[in-house]
Amino acid sequence: MRPVYVINGFLESGKTEFINYTLSQPYFQAKGNTLLILCEEGEVEYDSEVLKATRTIVEKIEDEADFTADNLSSLDKKYKPERVIIEFNGMWNYKKVKFPWFWNIEQQITTIDASTFPTYYTNMKSLLNEMLKKSELIIFNRCDGLGEELATYKRNVKAVNQKADIVFEDAQGEISQIFESDLPFDLNADIIELDNYGYGIFFIDAMDHLDRYLGKKIKYLAQVMKPEDVGKNFFVPGRMAMTCCAEDMSFLGYLCRYDKANTLENRDWITITARVGRAALPEYDGNEGPVLDAIEIVRADAPAPKDQVISFT
Secondary structure, X not given: OEEEEEEEOOOOOOHHHHHHHHHHOHHHOOOOOEEEEEOOOOOOOOOHHHHHHOOEEEEEOOOHHHOXXXXXXXXXXXXXXXXXXXXXXXXXXXXXXXXXXXXXXXXEEEEEXXXXXXXXXXXXXXXXXXXXXXXXXXXXXXXXXXXOHHHHHHHHHHHHOOOOEEEEEEOOEEEOOOOHHHOOOOOOOOEEEEOHHHHHHHHHHHHHOHHHOOOXXXXXXXXXXXXXXXXXXXXXXXXXXXXXXOXXXXXXXXXXXXXXXXXXXXXXXXXXXXXXXXXXXXXXXXXXXXXEEEEEEEEOOOOOHHHOEEEOO
16 A cells, blocks of 8 residues: 555645655655655745655646546556655645545645634635544644634634644744633633533543543533443433534534433433543543543433534634
């Protein structure tokens, strides 16, 4: 199988800089040729010396209609590369892309110009989300002068791809920030009460900053989901969330221990008070992640239809 690395992003988002940097690193000095497929050209050019030193062959595909599995197979047959890097055109619909059957997507990365992110997120959300969904790494560059806005950007991305690693960079390099001040609830309250918006923020933030919540009590309106493989004393109290549009929804919830879980039915509405803990679960790929211990569960009426699905926008 041919390893393929896809670098997504809109024009001038930093794709070329990222690939130039990657090619020049010692860890990339691998044997064989690299096929670099360019789907658009920005102001930054590739370093010819780096391309030569890394035996990188550049091919351009400028028309979306030409980005087909057959054409990609022809390039593969022509050059027989050890690996393929694709600088993808952010204006093309990644959802429609077809790769040769023998190409394996090893890694997908999306680069984002933080200074223009709000514009693209507002006006081209569908295209952006298709890039974000399967990206393992999302890099926000040009973050100079931005502060609390980055917390919102991170939530926007995590709503689409919960597992992606997100990196913020400015002119000095990677930024490490804690956005606790941006949380829409009081972490020091005896019981942290979460409204619809607050629950969405908690769900995303607890994945990245679990230590903030360990041992704390939370209370929120939830719907019951009972997966078949979690055991009789467990269920998932969560909410349906719309991450992009009505056709793009998912159930967001953490596993909860409850010795009376057998009294609950799928889709029941409850108000739950629970304590936040941590455990190693298969869903976390063997790592530790959030798990809840129910303190009190009260039956609740279903909210109005318009309030049954939470949104991050």
